[in-house]
Amino acid sequence: MADKPPGEQSAAATAVNERLLELLEQVVANQAVQATANLQDEIAERLRAAVQYRDSRDHAVSPLGYDQLQIELRFMALSNSLGRFGSHGERDVGLLPAPELIDGTLSFQPLPPDAASVILFRADGGQLIEIDAAGGETPFVTDVPDVAWVQVNNINGDPIRLGFPQRVPAGVSGRPTGAARRSHTRSGNAGPT
Amino acid sequence: MFRMLARLIADPTLTTSTAVPDAATLFATHPIQLSRWLEEAWAGGGVANWPAFGVQNVALGDPAVVRRLQLPDGLRNDTLRSGIAVPSGGPVIPPDFEPPPALGNGLTLAWDHLIYAYLLESTGIVEIFAEVLRRYLVGETLDAPSIDTLVWARASEELFFRDPPLFHIGGLTSQLRPDARAIRRNAYWRMFGSDLPHPLPGAAAGEQPWKRDAGAVANTRFLELWTELLRQVWMGIENDRNQVGTNPTDPSYVAYLCQTLGEMLRLRRRGGMLAREEFSAVTALSWFHLTVESDTAVVHDLRATAGGVGNPADRLAAIGQRVGIAPARHARELFELADLVSPVLWFIELDQFSSPANAETLFRIFGVVNPVVARTMIRIVDLWQSATGERIKDSAVRAPQRAAAGTPAQPTRLPAGPAPAPAPATLSPNGSSSAVRA
Numbered sequence: 128m129a130d131k132p133p134g135e136q137s138a139a140a141t142a143v144n145e146r147l148l149e150l151l152e153q154v155v156a157n158q159a160v161q162a163t164a165n166l167q168d169e170i171a172e173r174l175r176a177a178v179q180y181r182d183s184r185d186h187a188v189s190p191l192g193y194d195q196l197q198i199e200l201r202f203m204a205l206s207n208s209l210g211r212f213g214s215h216g217e218r219d220v221g222l223l224p225a226p227e228l229i230d231g232t233l234s235f236q237p238l239p240p241d242a243a244s245v246i247l248f249r250a251d252g253g254q255l256i257e258i259d260a261a262g263g264e265t266p267f268v269t270d271v272p273d274v275a276w277v278q279v280n281n282i283n284g285d286p287i288r289l290g291f292p293q294r295v296p297a298g299v300s301g302r303p304t305g306a307a308r309r310s311h312t313r314s315g316n317a318g319p320t
Numbered sequence: 321m322f323r324m325l326a327r328l329i330a331d332p333t334l335t336t337s338t339a340v341p342d343a344a345t346l347f348a349t350h351p352i353q354l355s356r357w358l359e360e361a362w363a364g365g366g367v368a369n370w371p372a373f374g375v376q377n378v379a380l381g382d383p384a385v386v387r388r389l390q391l392p393d394g395l396r397n398d399t400l401r402s403g404i405a406v407p408s409g410g411p412v413i414p415p416d417f418e419p420p421p422a423l424g425n426g427l428t429l430a431w432d433h434l435i436y437a438y439l440l441e442s443t444g445i446v447e448i449f450a451e452v453l454r455r456y457l458v459g460e461t462l463d464a465p466s467i468d469t470l471v472w473a474r475a476s477e478e479l480f481f482r483d484p485p486l487f488h489i490g491g492l493t494s495q496l497r498p499d500a501r502a503i504r505r506n507a508y509w510r511m512f513g514s515d516l517p518h519p520l521p522g523a524a525a526g527e528q529p530w531k532r533d534a535g536a537v538a539n540t541r542f543l544e545l546w547t548e549l550l551r552q553v554w555m556g557i558e559n560d561r562n563q564v565g566t567n568p569t570d571p572s573y574v575a576y577l578c579q580t581l582g583e584m585l586r587l588r589r590r591g592g593m594l595a596r597e598e599f600s601a602v603t604a605l606s607w608f609h610l611t612v613e614s615d616t617a618v619v620h621d622l623r624a625t626a627g628g629v630g631n632p633a634d635r636l637a638a639i640g641q642r643v644g645i646a647p648a649r650h651a652r653e654l655f656e657l658a659d660l661v662s663p664v665l666w667f668i669e670l671d672q673f674s675s676p677a678n679a680e681t682l683f684r685i686f687g688v689v690n691p692v693v694a695r696t697m698i699r700i701v702d703l704w705q706s707a708t709g710e711r712i713k714d715s716a717v718r719a720p721q722r723a724a725a726g727t728p729a730q731p732t733r734l735p736a737g738p739a740p741a742p743a744p745a746t747l748s749p750n751g752s753s754s755a756v757r758a
């Protein structure tokens with residue numbers, strides 16, 4: 128193989144170098160574009176996370192568990208039974224108007240507007256039954272002679288009211304119950320169904 | 321209890337938060353009816369009748385103390401009933417003797433914790449009204465009272481400054497303990513290890529028989545533990561939103577403090593001790609609290625009105641001026657503290673905050689829809705710090721008297737070995753560091 132003259136060799140090297148430089152510039156440019164794209168993706172991701180955090184705050188889930196919310200409610204009810212209903216503009220009502228217990232039938236006065244269910248408890252803390260009852264309803268439950276207290280929950284299942292049955296001798300109350308005695312409990316709207 | 325009764329007159333079901341207590345009707349009621357209504361309230365059981373919520377009922381030392389000391393049902397509900405109820409047409413003055421059921425009957429009413437009486441009596445309210453009554457009864461150094469004030473004065477003297485009717489639950493004074501004020505101081509000393517900031521009127525200097533009689537069993541650590549609890553709760557409130565840094569909040573320690581305080585208080589109540597004394601004290605103080613809670617006839621006659629949004633402490637200060645007795649400087653804080661601390665101490669005694677999870681409700685604020693417990697504690701911390709000067713919110717500050725008083729509430733290290741033999745039991749020293757500074 129015959130050697131090329133030095134002038135031709137130099138021109139070829141220059142052309143290669145130029146081509147390499149061109150390619151290198153393209154690589155660098157591509158990397159910058161990629162880096163910019165990566166940066167934009169990261170910014171978008173962080174914006175999404177920020178939006179999610181903001182939305183989660185708008186629909187906050189209470190950091191307190193069910194048992195802790197019950198403690199809050201009981202404290203509020205005890206304060207009410209001491210005659211305290213908040214101060215400095217706060218109005219805290221935790222007590223339910225005492226439901227009447229007549230001959231084993233428990234009758235409620237109209238439930239608070241945000242009520243969704245009522246739970247009956249025995250004195251030892253055992254749960255007797257849970258019934259669905261919306262705000263404004265006047266449910267009654269039969270065959271619950273040993274109910275010690277009742278708790279009203281809202282639609283989220285959070286406890287919102289506490290009530291202590293008022294035992295009334297049969298024939299004393301003027302509030303009609305009209306419910307037939309049954310071996311299980313049920314709820315209705317101020318009348319038998 | 322009398323503030324409760326005034327509220328019941330306006331709100332018999334106790335569920336209308338905006339109801340305004342009807343003090344005028346209550347003060348117009350005959351004292352024998354009021355005395356009998358107290359019997360009915362006692363028979364209701366108070367916190368002893370409060371559901372135990374699945375845990376052992378530890379109220380009042382022995383919940384049976386109420387039933388064993390009450391008037392028999394037949395007597396109380398028949399010839400000795402109070403006749404206090406709201407007629408269908410609304411309250412009238414003077415109130416009629418109404419048919420049963422009496423107000424509050426069937427409701428699970430509670431009476432205040434003894435701390436309520438202690439904090440209120442620390443204002444000097446009993447001494448001021450004792451002098452007001454004395455002046456009304458023996459001379460004319462005050463302006464002539466209206467008929468409403470005259471009726472109030474008669475009822476106040478009958479209910480609190482003479483022996484109550486025989487065999488009634490409020491009848492504490494006897495030949496063995498003739499002074500109702502000394503009886504209350506004895507109860508405060510045993511439960512809280514603290515005396516009132518002012519001396520007992522008429523007592524010789526340094527004479528404090530209520531402490532001598534109590535023996536060496538007073539809860540002298542109560543204030544130390546209570547203050548430590550407030551400090552820990554405030555630390556929890558401060559760090560409630562702390563998600564990144566070191567969080568010094570310790571729910572277990574808060575629960576431990578509540579448990580210790582509860583055990584300490586229950587120890588003084590074993591077998592139902594102090595139940596009657598507590599009931600009598602809180603009823604007496606609630607009467608005078610109700611008198612200055614609004615612009616009642618007494619407040620009007622003594623020219624001490626403070627308007628619809630006025631403070632009881634302002635009215636008390638003005639009444640004190642009429643008779644030459646100044647109330648405690650921090651009376652404003654004490655009035656509000658009395659209302660706030662009472663349910664908290666009941667809950668502590670009932671073991672409701674003795675688990676770390678439940679103790680968290682004392683300081684969890686962030687994200688809680690209605691943090692009624694934590695909100696109450698924040699207000700208590702504010703008022704306690706203002707009333708006592710104890711820097712609860714400043715974790716870097718420790719009051720020097722606490723270090724001098726003995727060991728801190730939480731030991732920083734385990735004991736190195738067996739403790740030295742205890743010194744012979746002696747009477748507790750006179751509490752020089754009262755909870756409040758008059």
